[in-house]
Amino acid sequence: MGSSAGKRVAFALAAVVVVAGVSGCEDGDGGTKPAGASAEPTTQSREEAVKAVRAAYTKTARAKSAKVEMRVVVSGDQGGSSTFTGVQGWSPSVADLKVTDSTYLEGIPGAPVETRMLTAGGATYMDVGSEQAAQTGGKRWMKVEAEGAAGGDELLTQLTAGLSSVNQDPAQELGLLAGSSTVKHLGPAKGADVTGQRYEGELSGGKHVEVWIGKDGYPVRMIVETTAGGSSTKLTTNYRDYGAKAAVQAPPADETFGFMELLKRIGQGLGRG
Template structure:
């Protein structure tokens, strides 16, 4: 897809990136990132670090849900930008009901709401595009996005939708993968506001860098996942509280939804307007 077509599809592309989780945080992911410059020298062996991460995995898997605040930043691509998500997230099954705020993507869409809502259910993400944009979609407010649909499509579409599964992130799965990584290591104690934790990091398979802060109760209080896909860097920083919070999430009625990929293909082919 050429640049001119990308501009014509500004609404659709920006909207999908809002829920794509392609965020980056060079200067403001909401906290102090632990590392060699901010954490104390590692005091735990690899075996001890692995044991701590595995124990956190067990607790998280059992909890099945939590309240979350996610800061999502994308860099190195035409879709660069950031968004914040707050709400509740569940895993086993994977669901989420999130308010989207502080979004550079929404800010770039004429007539778009300052904040909106994203729902994830059954492997599909839905975003409320607002009343003004619904006038372009037959009055349907919920854009339906399936990350699997982007496979094999145009390179830009692939980049923009590569992070869609982020909203459906399973923290227990991330911890399980980290525990199995041969590179898992203890960074030392970290502090952010009133949160005190022990930080661990590693590189599971799949081109990811995962960092987890584990609180005194053994639950993760923060997970940072960085993924590089081509020239795109996606960084998701998620803070967790209220483990075990109910996550009763329902997808919007089918008659109130429209398909993102179908809309975008229509726009790109010249059969619609952005």
């Protein structure tokens, strides 16, 4: 396997974890509004919009968890997409998610079509499958720690470019949106499965946030768009069953391996080739 091919495998293995787990992911177009947003009528005053978003923030912060379905789309040189379904918690950050429909997994020879991702204790773990585990001494959980992106490795730096400013905590996003000078009401939510109101606003770091708030005052959908470092990410998250149990245990240490260990093993394989 050539050097570039080896890096693509390493990148694919880590991208799905970093994009949706440690770094989180949300929609992004560099702070510009989605097409057609300006045509939506504003039926509530800014004060009313702030009140609605702040109330949703309070409810979400108290719930601390929910069942989620996330669709991540990343554009740029190393773009791709993945879908995540399961349970997510915040304060502290935990997640137990099934990964499906992933272009990153498709790029890995022998990788499972579906896999599992866990977030606990400030780290994210991805089950790489039995075939990949044969290359890592039988260990099948790849671990990426939150501070890993700051380690200076060129590949990790490229991988996380533009994603470090994206926060996975929906309550925090709502709190920031409520405090934004650009928050406004867009009108009724338009979706067969959603009844409620839509709000949007710009946040620092070139981030655009749109939230759909249901009649019960909880967010039912959040779309966040961010562009930085030549990479654009978009995360659309649907929420339900607030307060769902989110007790997540990290895999045993002897069943995990680090991203840098993966790179080292790939490098050794290239040397033998």
